[in-house]
Amino acid sequence: MITAELPAQHPTPIPTPASNLPAAAPRCRCTHCGLDVPTGLIHQNSTIQFCCNGCQTAYQLITSGGLEGYYDMAGSDAAPGILGSRPASVDADADSQLAEFDETVALSLCRPCTIGQRRHELIVENIHCGACVWLLERLPRLAPGVLESRVNLGRQSLTVTYSPDRINLRTIAVLLRRLGYPAHLAGRTNVESVRRNEDRRFIMRICVAGAISGNVMLLAFALYGGVFSGMDAGFFTFFRWLSAALGVLSLAWPGAVFFRSAWTSIRARVINIDVPIVLGLLAGGVSGVLNVILGRSEIYFDSLTMLVFLLLVGRFIQHRQQRGALDSVNLLHSLTPRAARLVDGDSVRTVAAESLRPGNTVEVLPGQSVPVDGLLLDAPRPATTDIADAAEETTAYLDEAVLTGESHPRLVHPGDPVRAGTVNLRTPIRVLATATGQDTLAARLMALVEHAAGNKPGIVSFADKVGRHFIIWVGLLAAVTAAGWLIVDPDHPGRALDNATALLIVTCPCALGIAVPLVFAVTMGRAARRGILIKSGQVIERLAGSGTVILDKTGTLTRGQMAVVDRLGDPTAITMAALVEARIAHPIAQAIARLVPEDSEQPTSHIDHVRYTVGRGVIATVEGVSMLIGSPAMATEARAIWDDHLRSEADALAARGLTPVAVVCDGHVRALLGIGDPIRTDARQAIDAMAAQGWSPRVLSGDHPSVVRHVAAALGIPLAAATGSATPQDKLTAVRTAQSTGPIGSRRVIMVGDGVNDAAALAAADVGIAVAGGAEASLQAADVYMTSHGLAQISALVDASRRAMRAVWWTLWASLGYNVIAATLAITGHIHPIAAAIMMPASSLTVLAIAARFRTFPATAGNSAAPADFLSAIRPSIAPKSASASPALAGAIS
Amino acid sequence: MTVLYVILPLALVLAAAALWAFYRCLCQGQFDDLDTPPVRALHDD
Structure with missing residues (x-):
């Protein structure tokens, strides 16, 4: 099942360690994580290869505990993209990541357990498959002192019980980190136990509804048998009484959920899908009990109890799917450190x-x-x-x-x-x-977010909207039926009543109650495996519409990291500059330094007299050549000789919103570098695709206007739709304006952002999409959270939403077809409980089949296992987490 | 066939007993985590 569940991430088969011979394969893969090993690190004639120290440490740890089985399992399960979880670089600042595991802080979060032991719940990143569970639950073998460790895949958490005399929590956290599973201490919340009880009540209701439905079905079959071959009157009455008793129990206990929801919606004067459902249940229940007491006509308790059971299952799927996405977002991230x-x-x-x-x-x-x-x-x-x-x-x-x-x-x-x-x-x-x-400012911004979220214009969900029309039509039809029969057959008013009730029961919108949540759950489950966490099904409805998509520049259109975008002049001078800048810890210097890969074999140059001026540049001597790498102004002040071409290029770079850096060798400007935040390669294509889907793009960024204008120009976005220096208030206003202007039907707004400054706008937008590494505020405000950057994901999500809505319509038409047949039978007075008992499961099965088979995301190689998709959709989302978060982002997350 | 009058209610009592047993399991937290056990079942150790 797991193999089928996670294939999306594995376009290529990953060799097991045994077959991982460098001689056999020109591309050598790391024994631990399965990624390519840099040429410089390949050990000839060895079957074991590592791409970095982190992987080597993890491998040694795992094998020292005799847990090599992990690799076989990870290989056969085809763990996401990589074999073992790629360990976070065991770097110097790892220490700072572990501050939360300090004794005094941790002690206050201890879970109840046996005296002399301690138990903690840790939220662990990168748990995705069976192999992860296997390895993490064998933690006691790797860390003496750990007594028990249990994984909860749904919560992405690990509960460790340890003896504090032998090991401390910090050591466990370091170990997990080295294994590639960075852990965070889970906060103690009351919400958790409330939710647990809520879940348990839900399961109990489903169980009771199922048990009653089964028993009533048995009784109903006996009664149907009696219809054809005759039945003792005593048994007839007895079975009917038992059915009625069980049916009423089912409506009153598990079915009470629907009555409560319908009552709330009536009081709020907003009709939701539960109102027509309750109408059918109520009509069937009341008429059934009366008919049993009076000993006349038919009863429908088998269909009613089945309905309650199926609808509850639909609700449970919806509930779990939404909660899963919410949990994964909320548990991992917090804006300020604990x-x-x-x-x-x-x-x-x-x-x-x-x-x-x-x-x-x-x-x-x-x-x-x-x-x-x-x-x-x-x-x-x-x-x-x-x-x-x-x-x-x-x-x-x-x-x-x-x-x-x-x-x-x-x-x-x-x-x-x-x-x-x-x-x-x-x-x-x-x-x-x-x-x-x-x-703090951050906390006040959070308050603004909550306010914006509270004032979001109410959007009626699809099912509720259909339900509203439904109840009007069914009510009218029932009235017409009753009136018609009274005219045709005025001597038997009971018959008119029976036919009208039958109509209400057989047209109960069962498919709507099950199909819509199921289609949404399947979509959300598939999205989660692509790293997109959707918080509610309504997002899918809204994404299937059209309107404006407001994009934040950083991290969405661009990479969000400084890099050399343009270089001109002597390549040798540039390489030398990169070697000098490698010694400087400034973001621009680091961007230049990245031009020379760390592991490439450069002749070690002799670099001397490095002098660095903040905000201007660096002066050094390389192999006897005096070099200056800095702003053009600094070069000019140092009386460097410019040729005209480079000087005009420097101005051109600045005009493009890039930071020009001059490379001066022995008093001559030899090369010029343009530093900026490079545009993502997939951005243009994705923007065009979204425009074709009816979403017109806008760029709204806190960055400098000239930078924003150039990004927009490069992406074919009209300049009028690109705004720079936008404050949080500007963003909020822009969202509100787009929602209130423009043609009716395309006033929806998708807001894509990642910072706290975007949070209010994210909350106010119809669909707020937060991208990886964002702050807690934006994550809480957003409806969608993406674990990877890039626009291609958003455009794929829009596409998938459209397909999902199409599937919803299909299920709707299918169930409507069944309803029309059943309604015709009921109106003409030919309906019998047997017909209802056959048609209801048949309609539900049709709907389930459609929900299971529809396509959402474009299929990737080996990802055609729709039934497995369907099964896994019922589980809450388990998001593959990006294994290579930058240290800065990791810091923001912890 | 009159035995049905006794057996049927008895069957319902049994069903109620099964429900009660399920309820006890639920309270012990056996159904709190529905995702990990299916994965765990594949490990032989």
Whole structure:
């Protein structure tokens, strides 16, 4: 089943370790993760190869515990894209990721267990398949002191029980991280137990409804038998009484859900799908009981109890699917860290973030997010004597993308304000808290989000909309039937009543109640396997419409990371520049350094006299050549000789919204680099595809207007639809404007964004889509969360939604066909409970078959197992998580 | 055939007993996680 469930990610078969001989395959794959091994790291004549130290550590850990079976299992299960989970790089800032596992913080989150032991629930990234479960549940073999470990796939969590004398939680977390499963401490919430009880009640209801339905069916069969071959009057009455008793029980206990929902909807004067359902149930129940008491006419309790059972199953599928997506989003992410490092005199201790007060000083390590609003204090001097670092000793780079949407890290100096939720990128910093908890900017923005979400225009779900028409038509038909029979046969008013009731029962919109949630659940399940988590089925309805799609630039249209977009001039000079910049910890320098791959075999050049000026450039001597790499202004000041071509190109680069960098060798400008945030290759195609689907694109970004204009121009978006320097309020206004103007029927708005500054707009939009690495606020506000960047996913989702809605219409027409036949029989007075008992399951089966077979996402190689898709759709979404989140993003997540 | 009058209610009592047993299992949390056990069943150890 697992093989069929996860094929989407495995277009290519992955060799098992035994067949992974470098001699046999020109592309050598890592024994642990199955990715290609860089040429420099291949060991000749070895069957075991690793692409990085992380994989090697993970492999050694796994084999040391005698758990090699993991690889066979992962290979045969074809785990997503890769064999083993790719370990997060075991890097220096891993330490900062583990702050939350500090004893004092962890102790407060301990779960009940035997005395002398401790139990914690950890939310673990990258659990996707049977092999993951197998390995993680064998944790006691790898870590002595761990007594038990149990995985919950639905919650993506691991419950570990350990003995605190022998091992501590931090060690376990380090181990999990090395194995490629970064763990986070699950918060203790009351919501959890409330939900658990809710789930249990749901299952109990289904079970009771099923048991009653089965028993009533048996009685009904005996009664139907009696119709054809005669039956003792005593048994006839007895069976009818038993059926009535069980039927009433089914309506009153498990069926009460529908009565309650219908009552709420009537009181709110918004008719939902439950109203026609309840009408049918009520008509059947009341007339059935009366008929049993009076000993006349037919009863329909078999169909009614079956209806209750099937509808409850439909509800349960819907409920679980929605919850699964919500959980995966909420449990993993939080905007501000749970633990903080409080500076107390000379010592630093870890405390819970809630306990911080204004006036406290906190330390924030690189890769961590800032827990408070405050002012930057002098950072402690780094231990290294690196020249580049020394020049930066009192400054810090903060990634404020979650708050401002700005992709460039901000340089902050002591005394500058620092916001909670921003990520510290380079050196450890100390922050004097001025606002904490609910008073921080991030918390206030969250409040704005909740407000926007609360004021979202009410959108009626598809089923409810159809249900509203349905009840009018069925009510009319029933009245006409009763009136007609009274005229035709005035001597038997009972017959008119019987036929009208029969009509209400047989036309009960069972298919709507089951098919719509099921089609949505199948779509949501398939989307989840592509890394798209949909929070509710209504999103699919809205995406199938048309309107405006508002795109945030960073991370959606562009990669969200600085890179060299354009280079001109001498390639040798550029390579030399890259080698120099590799020593500097500035985002632009790093972008240039990436031009030379780390593992490529470059002759080690002799680099001397590196001097670095913040915000301007770097001067160094390489192999005796004096080099200057910096802004054109710096080059000019250093009296470098420009040729006319390069000088005009420098201006052209700046006009394109790129940052020009001049490479000067011995006083001559030899090359020019344009640094920017490169546009994704798939963006143009996806935008065109979405435009063809009826969604006109707009770009709205917090970035500089000239940058935004150039991105829009490159993508064929009209300049009028591209806006830069947009504030959160601007974005919200833009969404509201698009919703209230334009042709009727295409006023829907999809908002794509990732920062807190987008959150209010995400909440206000008809469909808010948050992309990976975003802040908690945007995730909570959004209706869709995508674990990978890129527009292609969004356009595929829109396409899938259209197909899903088509499938919904198909199921609707199919069930309507059955209803027309049944209604005709009822109106003409030829209906019998047997006909209803046959037609109801037949209609449900047709609907289920359609729901199971429709196509959603374009099929990828080997992904044609529709029945398995269908089965897995019933489970909550298990999202494949991106294995290679950047350290900055990982910091934002933890 | 009059035995049916006794046997049928008895069958319902049995069904109720089964439901009660199911309820007990539910309360013990046996149905809280419906995703992991099917995967776990494939491991032989």
